[in-house]
Amino acid sequence: MDLLISSFFNLDILEQAWPFLLAGFWMTIKLTLVVVPLGVAGGLAVALLTTMRSRIVKWLVVIYVDFFRAFPPLVLLMFIAFGLPFLKIDLGAFGAVAVAFLLNTSSYYGEIFRAGIESIPRGQYEAARSTGLSAVQTMAYVVIPQATKNVIPDLISNTLEVVKLTSIASVVALPELLFAARQAQSVTYNATPIIAAGIIYLVCLWPLVRLLSRFEHRQIALH
Amino acid sequence: MLDRLVDTFFNWQVMSEYLPKIVEGFVITIQLALAVVVSGIACGLVLAMVRSFRMRPVNFLIIGVVDVLRALPPLVIIIMFYFALPTVGIKMSAFVATWLALSLVLAAFSEEIFWAGILAVPKGQWEAARSTGLTFLQTLRFVVMPQAVRITIPPLTNRTIAITKGTALGAVVAVGEILYQAQTAYSFSYNPSPLTMGAIAYLILFIPVVYFGRWVETRFAWKR
Amino acid sequence: MSDSAPILDVRALYKSFGHLEVLKGIDLQVKPRELVFVIGPSGSGKSTLLRCCNRLEEPNSGSIRIEDIDILAPGVDINAVRRRIGMVFQSFNLYPHLNALGNVTLALRKVEGKTREEAESLGIQALTRVGLAEKAKSFPNELSGGQQQRVAIARALALEPVIVLFDEPTSALDPELVGSVLSVMRELRESGMTMVVVSHEMRFAQSAADRVIFMDDGRILEQGPPEQLFNAPDHPRIQEFLRTIQAH
Incomplete structure (x- = not known):
């Protein structure tokens, strides 16, 4: 028991590590605030492209989405962070993470928005067009608001996954929460910082998990 | 420019030198992925069935553990298992740590999915089965689970694919899977061609899986 | 008695x-x-x-x-x-994943421990009693409401x-x-x-x-x-x- 406390819940160590962890926490928040909106915007763009008439565009979008769904995000990140500098494209750690996340998460968000748009009946388009709205206006004011509402649980679920995924940025030495915790661990030779990071993730994300499991039970019970 | 691109990312010499390593990683990735899928889903199924007994303390425990596993990033769990647990005397190999972490995460997600599926089976099904003398467990096994599993297949497939891709996280704790081999080869050769090979290996592995997922989604979409 | x-x-x-x-x-x-x-x-x-x-x-x-x-x-x-005690419900409660015969024979096999052959011959008898022997292989969603309810009655009767x-x-x-x-x-x-x-x-x-x-x-x-x-x-x-x- 004492061993457990001194190894995992060591307050002295925590005090030393706290400034690192706090800085890492803020970096994680900053990262989230950049990658989530980027991914949502990218996903919306992907979904809108699939509604276009052009067959070629549709095919390209499907290839894009499947390609990045098949690619483990960490592999993508390493490729961008370590491979691209050889072409003199150096985005820096933050930039590499942002680009990797944009490519990966936009395909997931894209699939969600597409399902939402497909759930809107034809009558909605026809009603909107019959009142003189343009195609773009119909999308913007009639279809997308309803589509988004229909897929809110999926959007939240994906966002939770994206926030958790920011932890892989530690691999390319972006000083976010997990990276800070591992640094602190290697300096102090004690696991407390990692446990503390875990607890921080838990405290921040647990409410979202609860909310989601409510949604999921309700959703599947409706079928 | 094109020459340079090919020389950098598709360097034949580097690629042929490290191909055996990537193949080795490929095999390990498959082993890890299969182990995670089997143990994760089996464990999730059992947990959901235990939960259907509705014993309060047990269910609170299941919900608590599942929530924690859903809230923590998988990489954090892997690192806890591999770097934190040994400090209290629990040691495991990198492969086991990654397998255990990903299995637990998949178990948590699949438990939630199966449980939602069980809830979706109407109460009348339980009553009809019990009224013919089937026991609780027989009802669960022969009447409720077959129906629950069918509606859970699409969400379960997608979640399983996402978590299996997490096998790449094993590279962080030096499990010799594809990404780790690619990364090591890259740092030896100082040429990103091994990373290209690794990426291609993942595509070969996962594009069929993604297509399988799409097929499952349309196949089971609105059928009950 | x-x-x-x-x-x-x-x-x-x-x-x-x-x-x-x-x-x-x-x-x-x-x-x-x-x-x-x-x-x-x-x-x-x-x-x-x-x-x-x-x-x-x-x-x-x-x-x-x-x-x-x-x-x-x-x-x-x-x-x-x-x-x-047989029970017939308002909402039939047939098992959607099993065909009519499967619905009738499940309890025969699992509760009474009969073999598949025994259970199926009893099941066909029960379905015959409700006039649906020819629907034995049909699934509930292929049957009308009246037919579903008669299968449900056969399910109860099969257990005698x-x-x-x-x-x-x-x-x-x-x-x-x-x-x-x-x-x-x-x-x-x-x-x-x-x-x-x-x-x-x-x-x-x-x-x-x-x-x-x-x-x-x-x-x-x-x-x-x-x-x-x-x-x-x-x-x-x-x-x-x-x-x-x-x-x-």
Whole structure:
């Protein structure tokens, strides 16, 4: 028991590590605030492209989405962070993470928005067009608001996954929460910082998990 | 420019030198992925069935553990298992740590999915089965689970694919899977061609899986 | 067993859901080969009474005996008792993942431990009794509501119950499908099956029931042969109820 406390819940160590962890926490928040909106915007763009008439565009979008769904995000990140500098494209750690996340998460968000748009009946388009709205206006004011509402649980679920995924940025030495915790661990030779990071993730994300499991039970019970 | 691109990312010499390593990683990735899928889903199924007994303390425990596993990033769990647990005397190999972490995460997600599926089976099904003398467990096994599993297949497939891709996280704790081999080869050769090979290996592995997922989604979409 | 010993013997049965008392002391005896019809306004406790009789609901107090076995006794094997009591539900509750024969044979195989061949031959017999042998391989979603309910009846019959409880068996059916289910029930009665039926099919009650029971607010208000209860009931409450039913 004492061993457990001194190894995992060591307050002295925590005090030393706290400034690192706090800085890492803020970096994680900053990262989230950049990658989530980027991914949502990218996903919306992907979904809108699939509604276009052009067959070629549709095919390209499907290839894009499947390609990045098949690619483990960490592999993508390493490729961008370590491979691209050889072409003199150096985005820096933050930039590499942002680009990797944009490519990966936009395909997931894209699939969600597409399902939402497909759930809107034809009558909605026809009603909107019959009142003189343009195609773009119909999308913007009639279809997308309803589509988004229909897929809110999926959007939240994906966002939770994206926030958790920011932890892989530690691999390319972006000083976010997990990276800070591992640094602190290697300096102090004690696991407390990692446990503390875990607890921080838990405290921040647990409410979202609860909310989601409510949604999921309700959703599947409706079928 | 094109020459340079090919020389950098598709360097034949580097690629042929490290191909055996990537193949080795490929095999390990498959082993890890299969182990995670089997143990994760089996464990999730059992947990959901235990939960259907509705014993309060047990269910609170299941919900608590599942929530924690859903809230923590998988990489954090892997690192806890591999770097934190040994400090209290629990040691495991990198492969086991990654397998255990990903299995637990998949178990948590699949438990939630199966449980939602069980809830979706109407109460009348339980009553009809019990009224013919089937026991609780027989009802669960022969009447409720077959129906629950069918509606859970699409969400379960997608979640399983996402978590299996997490096998790449094993590279962080030096499990010799594809990404780790690619990364090591890259740092030896100082040429990103091994990373290209690794990426291609993942595509070969996962594009069929993604297509399988799409097929499952349309196949089971609105059928009950 | 002598003909007068009841198959179902309910004494002083009480059941509450929270603060709501649904059954307030029910006494009911059903003799072999008897068809007892239970009517009454919704919320009067008819369904709850039936569901207590095979312990889909647990009564708060009282006793229920089936062929002289106290089914509320602590050590009783409820699953063994339940296969002696057939139950037919308003919403059929067929298993959607199994075909008609699979629905009928599941309990034969898993509860009675019969082999697949034995179970299937008994299952076909049961389906023949309800006139659906040719639909054995059909899945519930390929059957009409009336056919589904008849498969559900076959599922209950296959276990050779000593009594069958019907909980509003025709309420969920379109009017033109009601007849097929009622004629199966009529044949069952003629073959000597003991039955308790909760239903609003007054014409069927008039022609087929041995005894009609009127329930109101958790009590049995009056009971007797159908002619008496329908034509000259003692309670104004029953006249009122019959008038509202006929108004439809």
